[in-house]
Amino acid sequence: MARLGDILIQHGYVTQGQLESALAAQGSERGMLGRILVRRGLISLEQLGEALAEQFGVPFKEVVPQAVNPQVVRLLPEKLARQRSCVPVAVAGSTMQLAMTAPDDIETISEVELITGYRIEPVVSMESPVHAALDRGFDDRIVARQTIVDMKMVDLLAAEENVAEELPAEATDDQEQAPVVRLVRAILMGAINANTSDIHLEPHDPEMRVRYRVDGELQPVMTIPNHIEEAVVARIKVMADMDTTENRRPQDGRLGVHEAGTKVNFRVSTIPTVGGEKVVMRLLDEGNKTFDLEHLGLCDRDLKTIHSLIDKPHGMIVVTGPTGSGKTTTMYALLSKLNAVSRNIVTVEDPVEYRLAGINQVASDNDHGLGFANALKYIMRQDPDVIMVGEIRDHETASTAVQAALTGHLLISTLHANDAVGAVARMDDLGIDHFKIGGSLLGAVAQRLLRRICPECKESIEPNESLLAVLSKGRDLPENALFYRGRGCKKCLGSGYSGRIPIYEIMVVTPAMVEAIENGLPATKLRQIAVGEGMVELASAGMEQVLAGRTTIEEVFYKLSN
Numbered sequence: 001m002a003r004l005g006d007i008l009i010q011h012g013y014v015t016q017g018q019l020e021s022a023l024a025a026q027g028s029e030r031g032m033l034g035r036i037l038v039r040r041g042l043i044s045l046e047q048l049g050e051a052l053a054e055q056f057g058v059p060f061k062e063v064v065p066q067a068v069n070p071q072v073v074r075l076l077p078e079k080l081a082r083q084r085s086c087v088p089v090a091v092a093g094s095t096m097q098l099a100m101t102a103p104d105d106i107e108t109i110s111e112v113e114l115i116t117g118y119r120i121e122p123v124v125s126m127e128s129p130v131h132a133a134l135d136r137g138f139d140d141r142i143v144a145r146q147t148i149v150d151m152k153m154v155d156l157l158a159a160e161e162n163v164a165e166e167l168p169a170e171a172t173d174d175q176e177q178a179p180v181v182r183l184v185r186a187i188l189m190g191a192i193n194a195n196t197s198d199i200h201l202e203p204h205d206p207e208m209r210v211r212y213r214v215d216g217e218l219q220p221v222m223t224i225p226n227h228i229e230e231a232v233v234a235r236i237k238v239m240a241d242m243d244t245t246e247n248r249r250p251q252d253g254r255l256g257v258h259e260a261g262t263k264v265n266f267r268v269s270t271i272p273t274v275g276g277e278k279v280v281m282r283l284l285d286e287g288n289k290t291f292d293l294e295h296l297g298l299c300d301r302d303l304k305t306i307h308s309l310i311d312k313p314h315g316m317i318v319v320t321g322p323t324g325s326g327k328t329t330t331m332y333a334l335l336s337k338l339n340a341v342s343r344n345i346v347t348v349e350d351p352v353e354y355r356l357a358g359i360n361q362v363a364s365d366n367d368h369g370l371g372f373a374n375a376l377k378y379i380m381r382q383d384p385d386v387i388m389v390g391e392i393r394d395h396e397t398a399s400t401a402v403q404a405a406l407t408g409h410l411l412i413s414t415l416h417a418n419d420a421v422g423a424v425a426r427m428d429d430l431g432i433d434h435f436k437i438g439g440s441l442l443g444a445v446a447q448r449l450l451r452r453i454c455p456e457c458k459e460s461i462e463p464n465e466s467l468l469a470v471l472s473k474g475r476d477l478p479e480n481a482l483f484y485r486g487r488g489c490k491k492c493l494g495s496g497y498s499g500r501i502p503i504y505e506i507m508v509v510t511p512a513m514v515e516a517i518e519n520g521l522p523a524t525k526l527r528q529i530a531v532g533e534g535m536v537e538l539a540s541a542g543m544e545q546v547l548a549g550r551t552t553i554e555e556v557f558y559k560l561s562n
Helices: 004-010 016-025 033-039 045-056 078-084 106-116 127-137 140-146 148-152 154-166 173-193 226-239 300-310 327-338 372-380 395-406 422-429 434-440 465-472 511-518 523-532 538-547 553-560
Strands: 086-092 095-100 119-124 198-202 207-214 217-225 251-259 262-273 276-284 315-320 345-349 360-363 386-389 410-415 441-453 458-461 483-486 497-508
Touching: 004 016, 004 033, 004 045, 016 033, 033 045, 045 119, 078 086, 078 106, 078 127, 086 106, 086 127, 095 106, 095 127, 106 119, 173 198, 173 207, 173 217, 173 226, 173 251, 173 262, 173 276, 198 226, 207 226, 217 226, 226 251, 226 262, 226 276, 300 327, 300 441, 300 497, 315 327, 315 395, 315 422, 327 345, 327 386, 327 410, 327 441, 345 372, 372 386, 372 395, 386 395, 395 410, 395 434, 410 422, 422 434, 422 441, 422 523, 434 441, 434 511, 441 483, 441 538, 441 553, 465 538, 465 553, 497 538, 511 523, 538 553
Parallel strands: 095 119, 315 410, 315 441, 345 360, 345 386, 386 410
Antiparallel strands: 086 095, 198 207, 198 276, 207 217, 251 262, 262 276, 441 497, 458 483
């Protein structure tokens, strides 16, 4: 077999002097000859690959660890793979493609064929990416993510296989119908079983991607062949009572499926993209959804504060936080607590996500003069005791809401602000006078949802000191404080987290706060006063959950910095 250096010189990739210099450096520089030459910029990886392929008489394979399926990697015992510097990278039928640093190792090839039962097709690769692929392939967290479909969505695989088998490239309507119906139902059932909040169907080339949002994180589930994606979208539109002939403008709809004796509703939204129509379905599990203030996850301190706010006969309570932080759930829980035959409670929402018995819910409709501001004006004529406005997003709505709060009504709404104190600045931005803000606002609640550490793979760790310093803000921690993380297992799909817990920051507008708001003090001063009056900041609330062993420092930091 020709030597690598001779091949490189023969092709004119390096000179004799450059080769000798690299050979002399092998004792001090890490890596094999080819890698040293690449690192020095004397040859490209492509040129090295050509030379290796010629040397060993097999194709060169540039291994990308992230592109190798961990399940394929695990077809070979880890100890053997590491000892022989080889990794399975693909299987097709009875053939396995094996990336090797020494593809002339007949003994290894024979042993792998004996162990796996596959016929081996050797390819030559670099040592570093081969071992990186092994590291990734034998990482339990990565493998667990790969098994999400097998674990929770078996129906999806079956449905996808049915589609692939039963639908030719040019399918008729009759041929399409049965497998597409099964596929859509499998996607919906899979979302329910996986405790998903949203389903995303995204048109891409060459296949439509399906992702579920679980515990706030999007996870890929499956792909749908391009030639049936229109049929899948059309089926969803039919179920949601939407216009199947319209694909150039956004549409909204609602569909329901029966599962385990209960009806589960989905809010459906479509929007045209350059690749086709994108569909997002929000799961609204009304049968299993309860809005009990005592079961929201509020600690005793926060629960007591919330009760003190909603016991007031009039004024405004605003809930702040990013999309998906649970603001609607909190507002519904407040309304459920206030719900009584002696009270007239009216809401205006866009859209009405859940139906609450005994509460009058109005769907916002700008096309028919029922935007938030107008609807609020009409509601004021309905003799309400408690009003809920889905969101205060403009001056007119803010002004009407403040007026309602000042004239004897208890009003609950949401604002776009990062924290509780930020609600004051947001209302100021919307053009509300400081005196009216101070006079109408009872309190503001900021919230986040943190992922809970998986109890099945929970383990103690040393904390990240830099993040710990940021979140603790110099305050002393208990001497015996313990910190945990989830190692990642099949139960939590390798994420280390399972379920979510809320944290709250509740600002009560005390007389001192009223004076500060009316005087137009900046947010930093308002925060100092609020903390002095007993407000626990989000970072501190997050650290309480960390010290209780329920979540991680990294999760708190990430959620508060985004």
